[in-house]
Amino acid sequence: MPRSPGQGSLFERLDPNLPPRRSRTRQDLATERIRAIKNHLELLLNTRRGGSQSCPDLGLPDMNDASAGQMDLRNQICLDIRAVVAVYEPRVQVVDVHSLATSEQPLGLRFRLHCLVPVRDSPERVEIDLLVHHRQQRINVM
16 A cells, blocks of 8 residues: 555554544644654754665765855755755655854754645645754754
8 A cells, every 4th residue: 555645654653642543633644744754854864975875865965075165065055955855755845945044053054944745635834944963963853
């Protein structure tokens, strides 16, 4: 049986604590779907390109490029994020990715994805924030 677009992973759908799908509201289903997408994006964006032999384009390239300027680096990361999400997360249609300024971390990187996510056969606009932890080279999806 083919997987319905936008549902969580098999293990997320097998959670015994979830009520039956038919008894959940549209808001509950949307929240569940967006949570599943965020979990997958976090895994996807924390994978380094070239780390998978079977899929060498999976993930983002290393962000420690000393030859690029700060603004060039941010623009390149935006393009990389957009490309990776477009290929490896089919439940999301990325409309825009842009860098956000962070006052608490002037050298930190923060990005916002403007996306369309299908909820009950109609696209919903969703904003997903990404915070790059500089020292750990880890991206948190918020």
